[in-house]
Amino acid sequence: xxxxxxxxxxxxxxxxxxxxxxxxxxxxxxxxxxxxxxxxxxxxxxxxxxxxxxxxxxxxxxxxxxxxxxxxxxxxxxxxxxxxxxxxxxxxxxxxxxxxxxxxxxxxxxxxxxxxxxxxxxxxxxxxxxxxxxxxxxxxxxxxxxxxxxxxxxxxxxxxxxxxxxxxxxxxxxxxxxxxxxxxxxxxxxxxxxxxxxxxxxxxxxxxxxxxxxxxxxxxxxxxxxxxxxxxxxxxxxxxxxxxxxxxxx
Numbered sequence: 001x002x003x004x005x006x007x008x009x010x011x012x013x014x015x016x017x018x019x020x021x022x023x024x025x026x027x028x029x030x031x032x033x034x035x036x037x038x039x040x041x042x043x044x045x046x047x048x049x050x051x052x053x054x055x056x057x058x059x060x061x062x063x064x065x066x067x068x069x070x071x072x073x074x075x076x077x078x079x080x081x082x083x084x085x086x087x088x089x090x091x092x093x094x095x096x097x098x099x100x101x102x103x104x105x106x107x108x109x110x111x112x113x114x115x116x117x118x119x120x121x122x123x124x125x126x127x128x129x130x131x132x133x134x135x136x137x138x139x140x141x142x143x144x145x146x147x148x149x150x151x152x153x154x155x156x157x158x159x160x161x162x163x164x165x166x167x168x169x170x171x172x173x174x175x176x177x178x179x180x181x182x183x184x185x186x187x188x189x190x191x192x193x194x195x196x197x198x199x200x201x202x203x204x205x206x207x208x209x210x211x212x213x214x215x216x217x218x219x220x221x222x223x224x225x226x227x228x229x230x231x232x233x234x235x236x237x238x239x240x241x242x243x244x245x246x247x248x249x250x
Contacts, residue, residue, distance in 0.1 A: 019058040021161035026067035046102035048234040058134040062157035065091030085149035096143035115147030154212035172228030177245035196250030223247040
């Protein structure tokens with residue numbers, strides 16, 4: 001009986017990372033909508049995070065705010081850039097609170113930590129406190145970017161990943177890796193399994209903005225780009241399964 005069970009039950013694949021940062025765009029929370037939050041999509045992403053958390057991985061997160069407000073677009077419409085960027089930071093706090101609610105509904109203890117103090121809704125960013133949350137098994141969602149205008153949430157994600165001593169930054173997108181052109185527009189687009197930071201910058205590939213890539217390069221922080229739309233994709237990629245691209249030193 002013992003032998004038959006052993007042949008039926010698949011072995012557990014241990015994650016290749018102890019602590020990671022997951023970066024997702026605000027648009028990922030829209031689902032089929034053109035604006036705002038789509039609760040079923042937020043719930044699905046929370047389920048992906050829980051599946052990884054259940055494997056014992058310490059998880060940091062940074063979420064964009066483009067589903068609510070994008071600073072660059074506001075600036076392009078005549079709004080003063082600094083004000084527009086601060087509005088975008090507040091949008092990331094709203095998204096972080098939404099995902100926190102979805103995670104805690106699944107019994108995953110979560111802390112929203114904001115670079116802009118707003119004590120009534122979330123914690124201020126204190127590095128040592130955030131590290132302690134991770135050590136206690138809590139998911140930390142870093143909101144409000146870096147707290148400064150002119151910096152994107154991509155740069156904030158790379159900064160927080162470096163500060164938290166994450167072993168890799170996972171960027172969930174709508175495609176399964178890095179391509180030399182938009183695969184949705186060009187069926188002949190070439191996909192990379194691995195690519196260097198310098199090649200990403202030289203070829204102007206739209207992985208993350210240039211300052212984020214440069215910061216990752218300076219800290220030897222691997223960036224893994226994968227599809228967030230793939231069911232159970234996050235846990236699989238962290239375990240080394242599925243399709244993804246690794247951005248790493250050349």
